[in-house]
Every structure is written in structure tokens, then in C-alpha cells.
Amino acid sequence: MMNWKNNKFQIAVLLLLLAILAALIALGIFSNDQSVDSVAYVNLQRIFEKHPARLAAENTLNQKAAEYQQQIESEYADAGGSEQKEIIQKHQEQLQELEAELLAGVIDELLAVIEETAAEKELKFVLEEEYILYGGYNLTESVLERIEAQW
Template sequence: MIKTATKQLKNVFLATLMLLGTISLTQPGIIHAAASSSIGIVNYQLLVQQHPDMAQAEATYQAAVKQAQDDFNAKSANMNDQDKKALYQQLQQGLQQKRMELLGAINDKVDAAIKEVADAKGLTIVIDKSQVVYGGQDITDDVMKKITGK
């Protein structure tokens, strides 16, 4: 009984090897494509933080925070706690929207620069450096040069 099971296991193993060999011979492009694909990596957070527009975006956001604080102080003086809470939440939502708007414009510019560099280098995939354990071509410096013009 053990000999029969061992013989069946050998047959399955041999059949699998033959199938894989046949696939690799008839579909060489699949294996070649996987081996030749190029992956780029970037430190996305660094690119956003050091983008030339970031200082202006941060200043604009801080001005919006100050305005929201002033609005809250002025409007909430005679409000009950529930109305104060509602006003606070409304102002917080406005600030979140403003932040997304400001960062969205910068993210779009960073994404465009990454795409340009990746296309120029023939890279098919670019992922964030924090997600990479090993390998990939780091293009962060090239993208930074594209963004800053230096």
C-alpha cells in the first residue's frame, strides 16, 4: 500500500514537471516578461514634504486654522455646549477639506514627476520605498530634481 502511494506521488510529481516544462517552452514571453519587468521605488513622503509648493501650502493651511479658531471664538461665545460641538465639527471638516485640497495639488505634481522619470527610465511599476523589502531602482533623487528643476 505504501509502495502504491509513493508510486502515485512520483507520477503526479513527474506529470507536474512535464506540464511546467511544456508551458515554459510554449509561453516563453510570460517568463521573460516577469524577469525583465522594471520596478522603481520612491520615498513619496520625502518628495511631498520637500516639494517647493509645500511651504506655501503649509502657510495657507495655518492661516485657515487661525481663521477657524477666530470664527469659533467669535460665534461660540453665547452658544450652548451642543451648538459649540456642532460648530467645532463643522470647522474641523472645513479644515480637513482645505488640507486635502492643498495636499492634493502637490500630490498631483509629485505623481506627474514620478511618471515622467519612470517613463524616461523605462520603468513599468513605481512603488513607495516603505513597501519594499528588497530590490527595485530608487528614483527618488531623479524625481526630486524634476520637481525642483535642480
């Protein structure tokens, strides 16, 4: 009778292991989320440098700087020493605010394109290239292609 109990236990363990194996296989086959461990990285500096919105923002900033320069020259001639400093400081602050606003717009657009590209490729994580030591998928070219297609 001892052998029968042992065999019954062995059969139960075998059936349990088969059930676990079947469940794991079913989860692998039927899972819609195949990207649980998918990690990609991008070279933000390269994407930023090639983004057409950055060039447009830079041109806008340069045009505004030229306008401010003309305003400073016309106001500067009629002003005294302390007023001259105030005029220059006022225009510098306005230029810095514009630069921050334009830069934020470019960064927002860049992040949106990265998110769209990652979602299309069913990636869960996208990191900056400089923080990757090993592995991962380089998403930089895909992001640049998407930007080029949109512009």
C-alpha cells in the same frame, strides 16, 4: 543512405537554431522597448516632505485654521452650550475638507512628477521603496531634482 538522412536532419536542426538565434539577436538590437524589466522605486515620504507644494498647502491650512479660530471665538461668545459644540464641529469639518483637498492636490502633483521622471528614464514600473526587497533603481533623487527644477 542512413548517414545522409541523419546529416540532413542535423543540418535542418542547425539551420533552425541559427534562425532562432538570429531572431533573438534582431529582437534585442531593434527593440525600442529596452525597459521591459526596468523597475525603480522611490521614497514617497522623503519626496512628500521635500515637496514645496506640501509646504504651501501647510501654510494655507495654517492660515485658514487661524481664520477659523477667530470666527469660533467671535461666534462662541454669543452662543449657548450646544451651539458652541456645533460651531466648533462645523469649523473642524471645514478644516478637514480643506486639508483633504490640499493633500490630494499635492499627491496628484507628486505622482505626475514620478510618472514624468519614469517615462523620461523609460522605466516600466515604479514602486514604493518599503516594498523592495532586492534590486531595482532608486528614482528618488531624480524625482527630487525634477521637482526642484519645476519649482
